[in-house]
Each structure stands twice: as C-alpha cells, then as structure tokens.
C-alpha cells in the first residue's frame with residue numbers, strides 16, 4: 437500500500453504575469469492562471485486522482501486554484517485545511533519589485549542568490565511599507581517573532597515542516613488522497629524534504645504553475661516510490677519549469 441500526495445502550485449498570478457516578486461502579497465490569479473487551475477483539475481479527474489482532503493496556504497492564488505481545480509474534478513465538497521505555514525516564501529524587501537529590473541540593477545549572481553540560494557534571505561521588508569503584511573487580519577494570531585520580514589528557503593522548510601508532520605501526514609496515514617495547493621517556494625521546500633535533496637540540488641529545482649505533481653509514498657516511511665514524483669503532464673511541466681528558471685532574464 438502507498439499513500440498518495442498531489443502537489444499543485446497555484447496557476448499564474450497577476451504578478452507572475454507582470455514578472456514581480458510576490459511572496460506574501462495576496463495577489464489574484466490571472467485569467468490564464470484560472471485556466472491553468474481548471475486544466476489541473478481536469479488532469480486529476482482524467483487520472484482518477486480524486487483528492488479526499490485539500491491543504492492550502494492563506495493566500496488567495498493558492499485557495500482559488502484549489503477551488504477551480506476541485507470544481508473541475510467534481511470534488512468541491514472535500515474538507516479544506518489552511519495554514520500560513522504553506523504560504524509562499526516571504527520575499528522581504530523584494531516584494532513588489534520587478535524581477536527583470538532587479539536583475540539589471542544587482543546583476544545575475546546577486547539576483548539568483550536572492551531567488552534560489554538555500555540559506556541567504558533577501559533584505560528584510562520595512563515595517564509599514566507598501567507590501568508588508570503588518571496588520572493583516574489573517575496573521576493576527578501569530579506571535580510577532582514568528583511573522584517573517586524575509587525568508588530564505590531554509591526558513592521556509594523550517595516553518596513548513598511542523599505543518600507537514602501535524603497537519604498533512606495524519607491525513608496520509610489515514611489513507612486519504614491529499615492535495616496540497618501552495619507556491620513555488622513552499623513546494624520546493626516540501627519536495628526537498630520528501631526527496632531528501634541536498635541544499636545544493638534544490639537550487640536547480642523549479643516548480644511550474646498549475647501542474648499537478650503526484651507522489652506515491654511508502655505508507656510506513658513516507659519515502660517517495662519515484663524520486664521527484666510524477667507530473668500528470670510531464671512535457672508541459674518541464675517546459676513551464678524552464679520558463680520559471682529563466683524569469684527576469686528576458
């Protein structure tokens with residue numbers, strides 16, 4: 437027996453389309469992002485991969501993606517659990533900045549360090565600035581020392597893992613097919629954990645928008661049967677992941 441996990445990065449957001457660093461800014465899906473989410477749901481239905489429960493971040497691009505995908509798969513009725521621990525990596529002072537302009541201003545090495553290094557966070561966002569989350573009601577119960585002002589992938593992994601163990605693993609152990617609808621970097625952190633990737637290897641990992649990624653896990657150890665999981669549409673996923681890797685460079 438195996439446990440079935442499906443990871444889904446939200447469809448293209450309005451800020452993905454504009455090539456802006458997003459992080460915890462609560463932007464909407466673009467029209468093509470909504471289409472991607474519906475297509476993801478159709479792929480789930482065609483593969484007979486029907487979730488019993490869905491976990492999402494607190495950001496509407498992930499929430500709306502899960503709703504559109506599940507509607508398409510006829511599973512709008514399943515239980516929903518949400519946690520800030522599945523949020524995108526907080527992009528600090530880069531939130532709201534143009535990726536191409538940032539690359540041009542700081543150069544490729546610094547740009548890629550901020551985007552993909554495992555343990556170097558971008559500069560912290562200033563409290564009260566336009567794209568900071570101070571006063572956002574959804575984080576009102578978080579202790580001030582937990583609310584991030586910037587994060588690297590290592591920080592994301594550390595704050596995501598408690599939810600993996602306490603929120604998601606119990607559903608997998610109960611034999612449920614689990615859908616996790618989240619973000620490029622919170623899913624990179626989860627994949628790193630699942631596949632036991634090194635800090636160096638995860639630098640090259642890019643997760644495409646709107647492409648369901650299926651993991652069959654050993655029911656005892658929760659180790660993946662196939663390293664890296666299996667995209668339901670592998671060709672489209674590889675093409676889209678290459679575009680994510682190249683962001684800012686045109």
Ligand code: DG2
Pocket residue numbers: 445449452456457458459460524527551618619620621680683
């Ligand atoms: C993107 C990821 O996150 O950007 O925050 O800009 O998945 O929520 O759209 P998402 C952002 P990169 O780290 O790939 O630049």
